[in-house]
Amino acid sequence: MNDEPLLHPAEIDRIREAIAAAVLGSPEGLADSLEHDAHGYLRLLDASRIGAEEASRLLREAVQGARAAGHSWDTVGRVLGVSRQAAQQRFTAKAAAAGSSAPPAQGPDAPKxxxxxxxxxxxxxxxxxxxxxxxxxxxxxxxxxxxxxxxxxxxxxxxxxxxxxxxxxxxxxxxxxxxxxxxxxxxxxxxxxxxxx
Structure with missing residues (x-):
C-alpha cells in the first residue's frame, strides 16, 4: 500500500454529507421538526443511532470484503489507523459470530x-x-x-x-x-x- 490517500478530500466530504442527509432525511419531517419541537431531537438521536449501527455493520462487512479480496490484516489495520492485531481482534470475533445467514437444515428429510x-x-x-x-x-x-x-x-x-x-x-x-x-x-x-x- 502506498502513502497516497485512498479517498480524496472531496470524496470524504460527499460521504459525510450523504450520511448526514440520510439521517436527517429518512424520518418523515425530522429536519423541519428541529425548528420547533424538542421531541424532534430525540428522533434525531434515534436516527443517528441507527445510522451509526449501520455504518458499523458496513465497516465490518467491508473489512471482511477486503480480507476476501486478499488484503492482509496489516494492510486493513493501516487503512483503519490501528495495528494489525487491533484490527484482527476487533473484526475476527464479529465475523465468526455472524456465521451463516440461513438456519441450518435439520432432520432426516432435510435437504443436503x-x-x-x-x-x-x-x-x-x-x-x-x-x-x-x-x-x-x-x-x-x-x-x-x-x-x-x-x-x-x-x-x-x-x-x-x-x-x-x-x-x-x-x-x-x-x-x-x-x-x-x-x-x-x-x-x-x-x-x-x-x-x-
Whole structure:
C-alpha cells in the first residue's frame, strides 16, 4: 500500500454529507421538526443511532470484503489507523459470530447442504456457477464461504452491489430470489434454470 490517500478530500466530504442527509432525511419531517419541537431531537438521536449501527455493520462487512479480496490484516489495520492485531481482534470475533445467514437444515428429510469454503471476492461466483450447474443453490454465506443446498435441477447465481428498491424489484420480476440481506457491498440472488426448449 502506498502513502497516497485512498479517498480524496472531496470524496470524504460527499460521504459525510450523504450520511448526514440520510439521517436527517429518512424520518418523515425530522429536519423541519428541529425548528420547533424538542421531541424532534430525540428522533434525531434515534436516527443517528441507527445510522451509526449501520455504518458499523458496513465497516465490518467491508473489512471482511477486503480480507476476501486478499488484503492482509496489516494492510486493513493501516487503512483503519490501528495495528494489525487491533484490527484482527476487533473484526475476527464479529465475523465468526455472524456465521451463516440461513438456519441450518435439520432432520432426516432435510435437504443436503454443504459449505463452499476458501472463497474470495474473486472466485466465489465461479464456485457458485459450478455448484449451480450441479444442482446446488445458495442458502447462506459469510466471510470466505457460501452454504449451498442440493436440489433436483440447476441454478444460476448472481451478485450485484446492494440494489436500490427499483433494481431489487426488477430482479425479482425476472425470477431472481434474494438470498439473505446482503453482505456489503454485495446482494446475492439465485434462480432455477429453466430447461431450454
Amino acid at each position: 447442504r454443504r459449505i463452499l469454503g476458501g472463497l474470495t471476492a474473486f472466485n466465489e461466483m465461479a464456485a457458485l456457477d459450478e455448484a449451480g450447474r450441479d444442482g446446488w443453490h445458495m442458502v447462506g454465506y459469510g466471510p470466505f464461504f457460501h452454504e449451498v443446498e442440493a436440489s433436483g435441477h440447476p441454478w444460476e447465481h448472481c451478485r450485484m452491489t446492494l440494489p436500490s428498491g427499483a433494481r431489487h424489484r426488477r430482479m425479482e420480476a425476472e425470477g431472481w430470489i434474494p438470498v439473505g440481506a446482503g453482505w456489503f457491498p454485495w446482494r446475492y440472488y439465485k434462480r432455477p434454470v429453466t430447461p431450454a426448449g
